[in-house]
Amino acid sequence: MSMRDDIGVPARVLVVGASASGLATVEALRRKGYAGAVTVLGDEPHVPYDRPPLSKQVLSGAWEPERAALRTQEALSALGADFVLGDAAVGLDPASRTVRTRSGREVGADAIVIATGVRARRLPGQEALAGVHVLRTLDDALALRGDLVPSARLVVVGEGVLGSEIAATARTLGLDVTLTGPLSAPMALQVGPLVSGVLADLHTERGVKLRLGTGVVGLAGERGRVTGVRLATDEVLPADVVVVAIGASPATEWLTDSGLEIEGGVVCDAHCRAAEGIFAVGDVARWHHEGLGRLVRLENRTNATEQAIAVAAAVLGEGGPYAPVPYFWTDQYDAKLQVHGFLPADAEVDVVEGDLTGRRFVARYRSAGRITGVLGWNMPKQARLRRQEIAGSLAVPAPTR
Known part of the structure; x- marks a missing residue:
């Protein structure tokens, strides 16, 4: 185009x-x-x-x-x-x-x-129940905080970046937190099985209950307020507050x-x-x-x-094509994950610095023989230095004459 x-x-x-x-x-x-x-x-x-x-x-x-x-x-x-x-x-x-x-x-x-x-995407019928939130805007964040402070049990629907961050924040506030979603581990879609497995261990150690690998089919409520999240197995996860974080x-x-x-x-x-x-x-x-x-x-x-x-x-009629090496980060508890490039689902992943057990490492992602991304877990400088390994594979080809 x-x-x-x-x-x-x-x-x-x-x-x-x-x-x-x-x-x-x-x-x-x-x-x-x-x-x-x-x-x-x-x-x-x-x-x-x-x-x-x-x-x-x-x-x-x-x-x-x-x-x-x-x-x-x-x-x-x-x-x-x-x-x-x-x-x-x-x-x-x-x-x-x-x-x-x-x-x-x-x-x-x-x-x-x-x-x-x-x-933010929503679940069908969620507007009819008090205590069900999304988090996209400043007003969303303030409304959710107002509901969390007097509550005991939170269920987060969606195991992506946002859902995982909300779960971590709510645990630090002392709530009983359950994270649910169809994938096998937190952020599995964004970082792949190796790193998401480490993230699952981190959340479990911090007291988050992981009810992953099964879909959510709806919400349960009484007298206009949410009381739980219904899974595809027909089990209901009890909740005082629910956050729907299923993408946008x-x-x-x-x-x-x-x-x-x-x-x-x-x-x-x-x-x-x-x-x-x-x-x-x-x-x-x-x-x-x-x-x-x-x-x-x-x-x-x-x-x-x-x-x-x-x-x-x-x-202004200036500049060339926009072809960046993408970058995003997430903070959860004491873990800071920084991602440069793309992490395809089929990528081969190997740890090139640090180690998984110490939770301080850099993982490199390869797809079709090319390095497409690097992920740093509490190793920001090392991950940034390895960014140059990706830049060549994402370079804009020189114009042909």
Whole structure:
């Protein structure tokens, strides 16, 4: 997928999404000397904030919610952008580059950057029961913390990164925690069987009950409040509070009639361009990674910043293809896992530094003869140094003449 964009330097830029990626795009534009008008449209009433602390520091109460803000009010004001918050986008006309909002506002621009992120998936019927939560927004984190503090038993549905982090945080708060999901170990899909097995041992030692390898078919409740989680085996795991952490879907409903290609995100070319004058960034963007030769969508904090820099360059008609080596991290108890690159499900994994028993190691992932990723467990420097082993396999091929 490729397209030309002949609009030149835009006089007005509209960023749809007051997210980390949206804010980073504005900051990158200003650093590059862009002096035109910038509007940032956000569906939440909050100024841009950081999401990784929500499942850890904010949920545990170690941070006041204001501390999750990405920038001070002074720093936001210095950007010279118009932040329109609490008014969600409901439609886009690509031809006129105009966005309609829930309140009826119409905002036009010469270039539009879509940064609407993702929405947490939910279980059928969960809205009808009090005590059932998702965790995506700041308000979600505060509502969940308010429910956890007076409660004793938590069931987390979903054994991925977010579910595992929530389980760890809740255990440190003293709750009885059960983690359930269809896979065999925490984060099995993200890190493979070797490392997820070590993670399972860590959670078990800390007192989390693992009820994995079976699906969840629904929720149990009495008098409008959740009382448990029903498994495919028909067993009910008792709960005072339930968190549903079963992944997220790109927030693209508002683009249904836009004519943009929407398939697992906003489909873009290698420059993160979805149409002439329209770009996508962050969790919502599914772009062509030239190093891999396929479409990629990444849900992680690092990509939000790195892709924003590439998108700002593309908006100004600069820069090359965006082909990063992905990076994400997770903190659970005293374990910090850092992942560089891609960890395919069929990868061969070997420990190249440290050892599993000491829980301080670097694991290397190979697929089809290529090193595709490295994972560090409490070895951040060593994992970062081995990142260069991946970079060659993800390099963008030189243009042919």
